[in-house]
Amino acid sequence: MKVFELVKVEFGDIVRSNKFVALTVIFTLMLLSGLCRVMEPTLVTENQFAGVRRLGFEVARTIGDFVCFLVPIVAIVLGYDSISGKIEKGAIKALLAQPIYRDQVILSVIIAGLLALALNVVIPLALALSTITLLLGITPTLGDIVLLTEYMACVMVFALAYYSLSVFISAASSNSTRSLVAGIMVWLVFSFMLPRLTPALIRLIIGPPRYEQTQMGNIIVLKMSKEYIKKYTIIRSKILSFTLDYHFRSIQDQLLLSLSIRDYSGLIVLLVFSAAALLASFIVFVKKEVR
Amino acid sequence: MDIVCFRSICDCEKMMAIETEKLTKEYRTKKKIVRAVDSVDLRVPRGSIFGLLGENGAGKSTLIHMLMGITLPTSGSGKVLEYDIVKESLKIREKVGFMPENLGFYENLSAEQNLLVFAKLAEVKNSEERVKECLKVVGLWNYRQRKYKEMSTGMKQRLGLAQALLKDPELLILDEPTAGIDPLGIKLFKELLLELNREGRTIFISTHLLYEIAPIFTHVAIMCRGKIVVQGSVEELEKKVASRREYIYEAKLFSYSQRLIKEILSLNVVKEAFSEKNKLIIKCSRPAASELLQILFKYGVRSFKEILPSLSDIFYTYVKGELHESF
Numbered sequence: 001m002k003v004f005e006l007v008k009v010e011f012g013d014i015v016r017s018n019k020f021v022a023l024t025v026i027f028t029l030m031l032l033s034g035l036c037r038v039m040e041p042t043l044v045t046e047n048q049f050a051g052v053r054r055l056g057f058e059v060a061r062t063i064g065d066f067v068c069f070l071v072p073i074v075a076i077v078l079g080y081d082s083i084s085g086k087i088e089k090g091a092i093k094a095l096l097a098q099p100i101y102r103d104q105v106i107l108s109v110i111i112a113g114l115l116a117l118a119l120n121v122v123i124p125l126a127l128a129l130s131t132i133t134l135l136l137g138i139t140p141t142l143g144d145i146v147l148l149t150e151y152m153a154c155v156m157v158f159a160l161a162y163y164s165l166s167v168f169i170s171a172a173s174s175n176s177t178r179s180l181v182a183g184i185m186v187w188l189v190f191s192f193m194l195p196r197l198t199p200a201l202i203r204l205i206i207g208p209p210r211y212e213q214t215q216m217g218n219i220i221v222l223k224m225s226k227e228y229i230k231k232y233t234i235i236r237s238k239i240l241s242f243t244l245d246y247h248f249r250s251i252q253d254q255l256l257l258s259l260s261i262r263d264y265s266g267l268i269v270l271l272v273f274s275a276a277a278l279l280a281s282f283i284v285f286v287k288k289e290v291r
Numbered sequence: 292m293d294i295v296c297f298r299s300i301c302d303c304e305k306m307m308a309i310e311t312e313k314l315t316k317e318y319r320t321k322k323k324i325v326r327a328v329d330s331v332d333l334r335v336p337r338g339s340i341f342g343l344l345g346e347n348g349a350g351k352s353t354l355i356h357m358l359m360g361i362t363l364p365t366s367g368s369g370k371v372l373e374y375d376i377v378k379e380s381l382k383i384r385e386k387v388g389f390m391p392e393n394l395g396f397y398e399n400l401s402a403e404q405n406l407l408v409f410a411k412l413a414e415v416k417n418s419e420e421r422v423k424e425c426l427k428v429v430g431l432w433n434y435r436q437r438k439y440k441e442m443s444t445g446m447k448q449r450l451g452l453a454q455a456l457l458k459d460p461e462l463l464i465l466d467e468p469t470a471g472i473d474p475l476g477i478k479l480f481k482e483l484l485l486e487l488n489r490e491g492r493t494i495f496i497s498t499h500l501l502y503e504i505a506p507i508f509t510h511v512a513i514m515c516r517g518k519i520v521v522q523g524s525v526e527e528l529e530k531k532v533a534s535r536r537e538y539i540y541e542a543k544l545f546s547y548s549q550r551l552i553k554e555i556l557s558l559n560v561v562k563e564a565f566s567e568k569n570k571l572i573i574k575c576s577r578p579a580a581s582e583l584l585q586i587l588f589k590y591g592v593r594s595f596k597e598i599l600p601s602l603s604d605i606f607y608t609y610v611k612g613e614l615h616e617s618f
Contacts, residue, residue, distance in 0.1 A: 005408070009397060009408045010397075012400065013398065013400060017398070089393075089398070090391060090392075090394045090395035093394065094454065097389040097391060098412040099385040100412055289362060290356065290362060
C-alpha cells in the first residue's frame with residue numbers, strides 16, 4: 001500500500017518536472033526533424049515499388065540512428081538523480097524518518113522512474129511516427145502497427161538497460177553531478193569510443209591486415225585475406241558485445257531490415273543486465289549510510 | 292488513590308524520552324576510520340526542551356540519525372520512548388516527529404500535497420484534517436497551494452516542522468531547525484516550540500547557533516568531537532560553570548574615580564576592575580560581594596549585581612576545555 005502511494009507521488013513529481021517535459025519535447029523534435037529529411041526529393045528516377053522500398057529503408061535507418069543516439073541520453077538524464085538527487089536535497093531523510101522500509105523507498109523510486117521512462121520513450125516515438133505517416137500519406141497496415149509496437153517494446157528494453165545503469169550509479173554515488181558525468185562517460189564509451197577504438201585494438205591483437213593478390217585481366221587486385229576478415233569480425237563482435245548499444249543494434253537491424261526477430265540473444269542480454277543493475281542498486285541503497 | 296497518582300507522576304518525571312548507553316558510530320573512509328559519535332550516554336527527560344549543542348561536525352546529526360534508526364550504530368545501545376533504536380526503529384519512526392537538517396520534499400508538489408504524502412506514509416488518521424491543522428499551526432495555510440520549489444527557506448523550515456507534527460508526536464526531534472530563518476521567523480518558531488512544550492511534548496533540538504534558540508532550553512548537552520562533554524539542566528550547568536570560572540560583578544555609581552578603582556584593586560580577590568559605559572566591571576577569583584559593597588557604599592552605589600554565566604558561557608567553557616585537553 002505504501003509502495004503504491006509512493007509510486008504515485010514519485011511518478012507525479014517526475015512528470016511535473018521541467019526535466020521530463022524538456023526530454024519529451026527534445027526527443028520528439030529531434031525524431032521529427034530527422035524523419036522529415038526522408039521527404040527530400042531524389043534525382044534518381046525509380047519505379048513506384050523501388051521508391052517505396054527506398055523510403056521505408058530511409059525511415060527505418062533514420063529512426064534507428066536517432067533512437068540509438070537519444071534513448072541512452074533520455075534514460076541517463078532521467079535516472080542520474082533518482083537516488084543521489086534525493087540524498088542531496090534531503091528528501092531521502094524525510095522519507096526514511098517515516099515508518100517505511102528502505103526497500104519500499106527504492107522499489108517505489110525504480111517503478112516510478114520506469115513508468116516515466118516508458119512515457120518519455122513512447123510519446124516521442126508515437127508522435128513522430130504518426131506525424132510522418134500523415135505527412136507521407138501512408139496508411140499503415142495491421143502488420144506495420146504490430147511491427148512498430150514490437151520495435152517500441154525493444155526500444156523500451158534498451159532504455160531500461162541504460163536507466164538501470166544510471167540508477168545504479170546514482171545509488172552508489174551521493175552526488176548527482178558525479179552520477180550524471182559517470183553515466184555520460186559510460187554512454188560515450190559504449191556508443192562512440194569503443195566502436196572507434198576497436199579497429200586499433202584488433203590490429204594490436206592480430207596484427208595488420210593481410211592481403212592476397214588476384215589477377216583480373218591485366219590488373220592485379222589486392223584483396224584482404226578472407227581468414228583475416230573472419231577473425232576481425234569475430235573479435236570485433238566480442239569486443240562490442242561488452243556494450244549495450246551492440247545488443248540493441250542487433251535486434252533493431254533484425255526488426256527494421258528483416259521485419260522480424262530471429263535471434264533474441266541481444267534482448268536477453270539487455271534484460272539480464274537491467275535486472276542485475278537494478279538488483280545491485282537495491283542492495284547498495286539498502287546498505288547505504290545516509291549522513 | 293492520591294498516593295498512587297503521586298507515584299505515577301514521579302515515575303513519569305524520572306522516565307526518559309531518550310536514553311543511550313555508550314552509543315558509538317564509526318565511518319570508514321578510504322584512509323581511516325572516523326569515530327563520528329564516541330560512547331555517548333545521553334539522557335533526555337520527558338517534558339523537557341533539550342538542546343544538543345555543538346559545533347559543526349561535532350556528531351550531532353549522526354547521533355540523531357541513530358536515534359531515528361536512519362543509521363545503525365557501530366556499538367552501544369539506546370532507547371527512544373522506551374523503544375530500542377535498532378530492533379524497534381519502525382515503532383520509533385511511527386511515534387516520533389522528526390525534522391532533519393536540510394530537509395527536502397517533492398519539489399513539484401505543493402505544501403499541502405507534500406504533507407498529505409507524508410501523512411499517508413505515517414498512516415495518520417483523518418490525514419486531510421490533520422494536514423489542515425498542521426498547516427495552520429505553522430502558519431502556512433495561506434501558502435498551501437505553493438509548490439515546494441517556490442517556497443522561501445523560512446517556509447520550507449516551517450513545512451518541515453508541520454511534517455514533524457503530523458503524527459501528533461509525544462517527542463519532537465529537530466535537527467538545526469532555525470538554519471536559514473530570519474529573526475522574526477525565529478521568534479515565532481520559539482513561541483511555537485514553547486507552546487508545543489506546554490502541551491506536554493518533549494522537544495529535542497540540535498543546534499550550533501547558540502543565540503537564536505538556546506534561551507528556551509530547559510536542559511542541554513554539549514557535544515564536541517563526537518563526545519558528550521557535559522549534560523544536565525541549564526540551572527545545574529550554570530552553577531557548575533560558575534564554580535569553574537571567575538566571578539564578575541557589575542556596579543553603577545554616581546561618579547567614578549581612580550581612587551575607587553585603586554581601592555577595589557587592593558583587595559586580594561579582585562583580578563581586574565575597569566569602567567565601561569558608565570558601569571564598573573569587577574572580576575574576582577571567588578565570591579566577594581560583601582567586601583566589594585563595603586567599598587562601593589562609600590562612593591555612593593546606584594546598583595550592584597553579579598553577572599551570571601549565559602548558555603554561551605557554558606558552551607564555550609566546556610568546548611574550549613575539551614579542545615584544550617585534546618591538544
